[in-house]
Amino acid sequence: MRRTVRKLSHEQMQSPMCKNSTEIDSNIERLRALGRRILDQQVLSAIEMQIAELEAQKAALDPGRTDGADAVAHGATAGNRR
Numbered sequence: 140m141r142r143t144v145r146k147l148s149h150e151q152m153q154s155p156m157c158k159n160s161t162e163i164d165s166n167i168e169r170l171r172a173l174g175r176r177i178l179d180q181q182v183l184s185a186i187e188m189q190i191a192e193l194e195a196q197k198a199a200l201d202p203g204r205t206d207g208a209d210a211v212a213h214g215a216t217a218g219n220r221r
Contacts, residue, residue: 163197 167190174186 160197160200163193163200167193167197 170186170190170193174183177183177186
């Protein structure tokens with residue numbers, strides 16, 4: 140008897156929590172890219188607040204991760220923003 144193997148896409152193999160985390164990462168990257176093109180300080184402050192909120196949401200998804208490695212990997216320090 141032959142078994143057929145169905146190939147799953149990367150998205151299909153991700154858990155819902157991982158998918159949410161990926162969406163949050165995507166939003167953070169989009170906001171950082173926008174922040175590199177904006178000069179208005181009020182808008183930059185709002186973008187930074189939104190990024191902080193998204194990072195808090197991501198941390199809530201995986202409370203065991205406290206090392207900040209993800210934020211460092213994405214250049215979240217204030218000096219690396221521009």
